[in-house]
Amino acid sequence: MQSVAAALARLGELAASPPVARLANAFASAGHELALVGGPVRDAFLGRETHDLDFTTDATPEQVLEIVKPIARAHWDIGRAFGTIGAQVGDETVEITTYRTDSYDGQSRKPEVVFGTSLEEDLIRRDFTVNALALRLPEVKLVDPAGGIDDLLAGRLRTPISPQVSFGDDPLRMMRAARFTASLGFALDDDTAAAMETMADSIRHISAERVSEELAKLLRADAPRRGLELMVDSGLAAIVLPELPALRLEIDEHHHHKDVYQHTLTVLDQAIDYEKARGRLDSPDLILRLAALLHDIGKPATRKLEPGGVVSFYHHDVVGAKLATRRLRALRFDNDTINAVARLIELHLRFFGYTEGAWTDSAVRRYVRDAGDQLERLHILTRSDVTTRNRRKSDRLGFAYDDLEERIATLAEQEEMAAVRPDLDGEQIMRILGLKPGREVGEAYRYLLEQRLDDGPLGEEEATRRLQAWWDGRGR
Structure with a gap:
């Protein structure tokens, strides 16, 4: 100041x-x-x-x-x-x-x-x-x-007139309050905070487009956590982003798991730190931040209390991707953003199989292929998802991801993995097999792509041999 x-x-x-x-x-x-x-x-x-x-x-x-x-x-x-x-x-x-x-x-x-x-x-x-x-x-x-x-x-955030009148004139100002607490680091005065809690439901009068625009502005703040916490505490999030407060799962006295809500906010904090430190994305990166915020929203629906005090969340990645798609569509985000966020959520657990056993080059190629143009964001999201206080476990996961990125870089240099495609294109496939454009050409193309992912570059001669053998053995 x-x-x-x-x-x-x-x-x-x-x-x-x-x-x-x-x-x-x-x-x-x-x-x-x-x-x-x-x-x-x-x-x-x-x-x-x-x-x-x-x-x-x-x-x-x-x-x-x-x-x-x-x-x-x-x-x-x-x-x-x-x-x-x-x-x-x-x-x-x-x-x-x-x-x-x-x-x-x-x-x-x-x-x-x-x-x-x-x-x-x-x-x-x-x-x-x-x-x-x-x-x-x-x-x-x-x-x-x-x-x-x-x-x-x-360092105080206050409305110029009665907050009840101000928020009544424009309920979106309640979301702006959340954004400014984050971007300015100011505290809401008591009357304004109380008005937000009693008037939160009036945010329903605001169009989805204006709500999503304000949410995006909040997420682009240097440290959006305080604003998101205010949205949850005031009741605003229960209306515009109900999946977020739903992460505050009740803890059963016989079953214990980490606080999913606090874990989510920590993942968002860490993702922003990685985004800035790595410098490979345009910062602030809305897609990454949405994915970090929503990556575990499938957990409430998949939570299961297992024997021995264990809590499982099987398939929460897949469920979460679907829930994120539904919510972001309701908020009128564009399709590219929705698809990217959903893909990141769907893939955010894939890496943890890497720590359980050595991945083949084929598995690494598939990881890159499935991530597509979201690979850098997936790197950051996966690293950010490690919030354990166990230093040895954190280091082990960090070193494992370092190793995976090094393998990706090595394979990319050797094989131009950013543009992985079969050794033969559609025209060559049709010429070799005597086909016209149609479904069978697509099947042959996908077969050669799998071969490429399994074994790396084959060369035209070997790819032709395998294609002919596959075609001859189809038992038409």
Whole structure:
């Protein structure tokens, strides 16, 4: 947290930058107000890097377009219905939104957009006091009608007005509360926390698309655990992601197993650490984080109390993949994300067979083939799934996975495993066997692929010999 003087100095430098100054002067010349608002102002006090700039104004969207067109390299009005105009001014991407006082009627899943008349009114209707900060331009005057600076200094998350009214206006703000506790490391004040618990059910009024977008933002935070715990404790998760609180399984006095809920959060923490340390994925990686969060959701449905105090979860990987697919579809995630997450969950236990006996090269090839383009994520998820406090066991599993990755790398170098395919293509198969395109060509192709996975590259001559022998022995 920077001092108020340091933050104001930083904001002054931003206001004096050519793109912002040009924009501020253009609005002033047109007789309209302009203020930098929300995240950029908050982040100046937190000492964080500022990215895209958000502004608010008394000008209507039509008037905003008239003002920015002469000074913008590009502009777009995709958010025009909500009062937002986007533009590229110099090197800065900006969004300019007309003062708003929109709210929900408790029935529709989208807000009623109502334009406001003053900056203070616009700020008071925002989600949290730390986001209800503005810098008037071009005079560079800080506006803080709700005590946001005090809350920033205290590390406190609080709504500008009664949380019951604020969450009633937009129930999605409860999920934003979870995101900001994670991304800012702030604590929710008691009244706001209590309102979340009593009003959690109103999240049902929000569209699945908006819920999933907010969940994705939370998971992309550097440390999303606190936000997820808040969602579970408040009851929000029971509505939007019920599989997560369901992991808090009751412990039978005669049967003991690790706390699946806490294990899941630890796996997510570790996956994020590996994601950053290995540096082979774009970070933050939503697919990996969803897979870590959901990898054990099949356990409640497969839990079985065995004799001798043992608890089993047979096939929870397969069941979990199906449950994850169902939940992510309900949340309107895209198909590529859904398929990738489900595949990772389905495969996340495969490695543990490697520690029980030596894998053949064929088994290693199949591991790579089945993972496909999710191999790096599977490496991370599998390593992250080791949460035992037994140092010897943890080291043994870690060394075993090191060995598996080394074998994969060696085979990949020798055989171009990233593009494993048979030694003969479809055209060659048809020519050798005298076939036309059809089902039998596919069967022959799959047979040669299995041969390739079992024994590595065969060469065209050996592949032809095996193909002919297989064809002759089919007993047609």
